[in-house]
Amino acid sequence: MIKDPLYLYKYLPAQDYSLKVISEGLIKFSSCLELNDPFEALPIVEVGPFHKFKEEVVVRRFSESSDFMFQRYITASLAVHNGNWARSFQDKAGVLCLTRNEKSGLMWSHYASDHKGIVICLAFDRPMTVCGLELFPQVVKYPSKRPAVNFWGPGEVDKWLLTKSCSWQYEEEERVIIPGFPGIHSYDRSVHLHSVILGSRITPEYKAKVNSAVDKAQVDMLRQIPIFEAKLSSSDYSIHILKLNNKRS
Incomplete structure (x- = not known):
């Protein structure tokens, strides 16, 4: 176990399936063919x-x-x-894309339904166990040149799955990679689910659904899950993350 947990964030759209990350402990590991960068796993x-x-x-x-x-x-x-x-290799691994930055206006727009979705904070003080495998997040690199691999060389996972163009470096990405098993998998919420952040444009209807999902998770895990909300700065282009009061609205 790591003394000081690593906190990483998952941007999610305002969809019912996003709520299952909270309420049911289900999270998607995408194949590279499903990701939005056409250069994924293409050294x-x-x-x-x-x-x-x-x-x-x-x-x-x-x-x-x-x-x-x-x-x-x-x-x-x-x-x-x-x-x-x-x-032929692009669908042979599942990739959980996370970030170190929960305040990115671009990612709130691109991955969280134009700020109407949510961000899940996951804590890593130990490996994430998925399909019986113990997995840790790995840092994505953003070189200026596309990596090259030898046809006969050993599997260089970093060049296949942990390298992206420098144009993506604003995402500050880390990835949990499971070999051979893309799809929706269960994870241990009691270990990894830390908190939830509501988008600055979240609708009252979706906010109520998030609150219900959090309530269920709290009953299941017998502990509190803090809820935060993203607020736009009144003086610049930054986003502030504020903790909600215990009394929700």
């Missing part, structure tokens, strides 16, 4: 010249004729060139 893949390809085949003790080996090389080169080889 530059280097096949290299045929003689290097042939050496790798020999090292791996594949028993193939030279003609068949050259056919395999051409097939691999074409698959890399047209993106099919990389795309």
Whole structure:
């Protein structure tokens, strides 16, 4: 267990399925094909010249004729060139996208229904157990150049799933990655669910639904879940996060 928890945030739209993160402990791990960046899990893949390809085949003790080996090389080169080889890996992992920044106006707009949705604060003082696996958040890097991987090289998870263009660095993203299991999974709310933030434009109807979801979670977990609200600054373009009184409205 980590002495000081890491707090990360999940922006969610004003939809009923978002409430299940609170009320039922269900959260989505998306495949890369579902994410909004078309470069997700698309590093530059280097096949290299045929003689290097042939050496790798020999090292791996594949028993193939030279003609068949050259056919395999051409097939691999074409698959890399047209993106099919990389795309075959894009649905092989589930990605929970989180951020260190709960005050981003852009992310409130893009991921939380134009400030009408919510943000869930998750605490990590221990791994998140999903499908029997213990998973920790990993920091996303934002280099100026697209990463390159070797066709025969070992799986470089950071270049496939933890690297994005520098144009995305405002998201300050960290990811929990589960190999082979994209989809909706349960997580332990009693360990990770810390608090809820209401968007500055949340409707009374959706706010009431959030309150009901929080009430259910508090009964299930036998503890309080603080509720905050996002407020627009009166003097600049910043967003303030304020704790609500115990008496809700």
